[in-house]
Amino acid sequence: MGVGEAKLVDTTTELAGMTLRNPVLTASGTFGYGTEFKAFMDLRKIGGFVAKSLTLEPRFGNPPPRIGEVRAGMLNAISLENVGVDAFIADKLPEIPEGVPVVASLFGTEIAAYAEVAKRLGGVPKVAGLEVNASCPHVKSGGIEFGQDPRLLAELVRTVRAVTDAPLLVKLSPNVTSIAEMARVCEGEGADGISLINAVQAMDVDVKTRRPVLKNVLGGFSGPAILPIALRMVWQACQAVKISVCGIGGIMEPADAVKFLLCGASAVQVGTANYVNPMASAEVAAGIEQYARDHGFARTADLTGALDLS
Amino acid sequence: MGVGEAKLVDTTTELAGMTLRNPVLTASGTFGYGTEFKAFMDLRKIGGFVAKSLTLEPRFGNPPPRIGEVRAGMLNAISLENVGVDAFIADKLPEIPEGVPVVASLFGTEIAAYAEVAKRLGGVPKVAGLEVNASCPHVKSGGIEFGQDPRLLAELVRTVRAVTDAPLLVKLSPNVTSIAEMARVCEGEGADGISLINAVQAMDVDVKTRRPVLKNVLGGFSGPAILPIALRMVWQACQAVKISVCGIGGIMEPADAVKFLLCGASAVQVGTANYVNPMASAEVAAGIEQYARDHGFARTADLTGALDLS
């Protein structure tokens, strides 16, 4: 780059039919309903946020302990806890400043419930798009997750797709043999994009008490430790489908986010990092722009898929 | 415990029909052929070691870079590199001191080759047992791993079982939707035990060069970061089968190993820790004994499954 003024970088991002200010969102369940972060940062510094997954009715979560720390990561077994879709629309959305795209995440134990939540979110102002949470490793819903069975997943995506025209992301579970297969299912059923990964199913034990760290025994593993798994899955998904991919997992610093973009993601979500540093998402967004500038990219969108495999 | 002399703890371990001095082995591919560690520790301080996976013929591995560091872990794409089963028997085994049980790990791209390696290891002195490596996420063998497909896995275990009477462990891949299913397949086909987990398929990117960190792009993720995933899978496998389970993944300290035992493993394998601290395995073995003593267990074997779920 020449001397003089630093070139302006265009950070506009297209994700699953949404146009975002920049490629950084925050991940469902790690950013509350947005309001919790207002003290720390201007929400307009990021591309948008994905709200805590919503069910039809308000739900309580698991009994404590719900979280634990592991090396370079954490476990959680929050489960379904949320205010319910109606309270979200009535009480939470109005608190979000204008100009902050909200992606509503939805979740249910039956396909019909997913569809009903999607319907209620239809046409709601500020809701820029939907994310179907097809994975929740810690819910005792009697076995396999939607995102672990290609037929279940297909039916879920098809049903939700039928009731909404909103930009539709499907969030995939990492606890599968082939992420590419699951990605293709979503594409085939008309999803506009996929988000991955959700937390990895995991467990920890307290050797002092000889008890599981989580009351629920099993939980979801998130944080910097899982980044290499997430990056691999995003890479595999990007090879498998043409719809947009949103990369999630272990992003702490701008360089982490850049890795996902280079592997083919159009945008990223920052999760656990928000707990460690409530300004993390804004710092990641600024850092991606800086990276693009330093490496001669006029648009952050040009980073997508720019991995050098020569 | 009373005052006076510290009670002696019995560390004898039964694993898949082998009787070991203590429940700590070293993991295949992380302890070379044993000789590399002689300068640092007395190999008789551990229960035994699992040698680098062997193929019928000597094989070269992948071109460099083969390794990379990630948060609390490392990636590797060594691939099949090994001296071959015959050179192992002729050149490597004689270098191992008496009284050190060696578990020979075997590997192949076809089932027949696995069986042939197993045959050649039959009755070889010092070889206490066999471990079938059913997983190797970085081998470009044209797709899915043996350990990712229940039918392939069943055929593999059945075929090897038919040619050997040696204690037979099957080492499982973590890159599956249901580890319990794979564990049951092994039990059903007559394996004496299962070892898990192998490295988790993963990837990293160097943002300075915009290239994958590994020449092979994808590699296996190991080290402390993966412990919570390994522990979960060991727990699930122990719920699913009655044959013995050997826990592997991220063990750095004695407490880590104790977690696997509490979840139901009969023994453990120390892997990546050997690189960071070549005495790690001996220290883990001593520490498990200490833990048993401090917590009033007369035998380390009593730790197996002693998780408190009340």
Add this chain to the structure above:
Amino acid sequence: MASAQAEGNGSSRSEPIRVRASVISNAPDGEVNRRIVFGVGAWPRWQPGQFVMLAPGAEASAPRYDPLLPRPMAIFSSDGDGEDQRITVLYKVEGRGTRLLASAAPGEHVRVVGPLGHGFGVPPERHHAVLVGGGTGTASLFTLARDVAARGPVTVILGARQADLLMAEEDFSKLGVDLQIATEDGSRGTRGLVTDVLRQVLAAASAESAGAIVYACGPTAMMRACSELAAKVSVPCRVALENRMACGFGACLGCAVPMARGGFSLVCSQGPVYDASELDWAGIP
């Protein structure tokens, strides 16, 4: 939903901030505990009972993500003003995070988020405030004790297994409040539990006209016992819980505790101070 009183405070609460705090001193405080003083610049107004999230250990010359999560710690006290404020935290070295914190040297930096949560609130007019601290829970009570000492009668009961585990005894004794100590092994003060002392104090206080109020912070079993004693004599009891936390400001839902009325409350943002009667004690770890 927090208790009514905590909510009251809530409305006037300052917004939390995140600062790169400089370690001014970090030294043993007694034989087991440690006292760390941070320079925090322009620190928001805070209420006794509020807490901070401290990064585990000092900032390194390169980012390290093991351990990962910040640790919740009560604000023991603060001083200074304007751009030059300091906060003090008293802590016990428990695990990896606090061990690393113990080695943070003066001049090093630690990331601090706070003040967080709701405080104890102020006792009703002329009520006898009885503060009961067990172990590290004591730290949450010091500034409360100082503030209420100016308003009416105060008794502080501090307890621990043995004398060297007592926290901040000297600080409390300088406040000139009625200070009573209980240790299980009798190595200091009464031999026995804080609840043995509390029983007597409440009996005496019941003779007073304006009534009493208990503030307790310590192990769950201790707080529960305090709340039962207080309930027996119809004295209100407020407790400050210490639960595992990831964020400290309501984003992760990790710190939830079950409520008597059903459902959960977030200790970090709706607590950590509760009316003891609000909680489902059987479900609190």
Add this chain to the structure above:
Amino acid sequence: MASAQAEGNGSSRSEPIRVRASVISNAPDGEVNRRIVFGVGAWPRWQPGQFVMLAPGAEASAPRYDPLLPRPMAIFSSDGDGEDQRITVLYKVEGRGTRLLASAAPGEHVRVVGPLGHGFGVPPERHHAVLVGGGTGTASLFTLARDVAARGPVTVILGARQADLLMAEEDFSKLGVDLQIATEDGSRGTRGLVTDVLRQVLAAASAESAGAIVYACGPTAMMRACSELAAKVSVPCRVALENRMACGFGACLGCAVPMARGGFSLVCSQGPVYDASELDWAGIP
């Protein structure tokens, strides 16, 4: 299989040890590089070209596993004897591990495994030894230079992009050897590459009766260029490779480089010193 000469050394090599080394000093060395001196107790006999694996950063008060792997570093020099030996390492702050190493204070401890690998070996009788160091590769050559200076003619050529990146120039100049410097920007010595200097030195040396031998350590491209120049005038060339390593002692197979004859060699245990002709240069990262 290592080269014949390295194997020769191999047989007489000491077994490596793992020590908790104490940092004696750790200070800038020039404007970019740093010099760290460790107390290592009874350190085994070692050969120039051998290296150590250093834990990334000083031992913390609690175990931390990020970063995880030890870092390979050449032994620059050693001194002391018996139970009281010291080793010196010169390093450049590159990434997280070396950044943490830079903040290791005197009195802190760093885990060190070594000495590892095979050394350069000794030059044939009366040969003119030409040592070429680029960047951090220079560190591998210092003790070799000192040792061969006692045996015959020596030329040391050190290069870097610019003057402040040069490593250990003063140490070399004190050896009284023929020292030549090349910087790409001409800020010190000849403007140009070390290979420009090497070409001239080899031309002059070819007039000598006993012949010459080149020892090179630095970036892959530099070593490759040196080896090609040497090959042209039929002078043997030995190079010390710097590759990513996990273990440093032959256990992980992570450091493999392709050989000219096919197959791979482990840089840590069969190198890091090779005859340049043995290597498949196109496949070395």
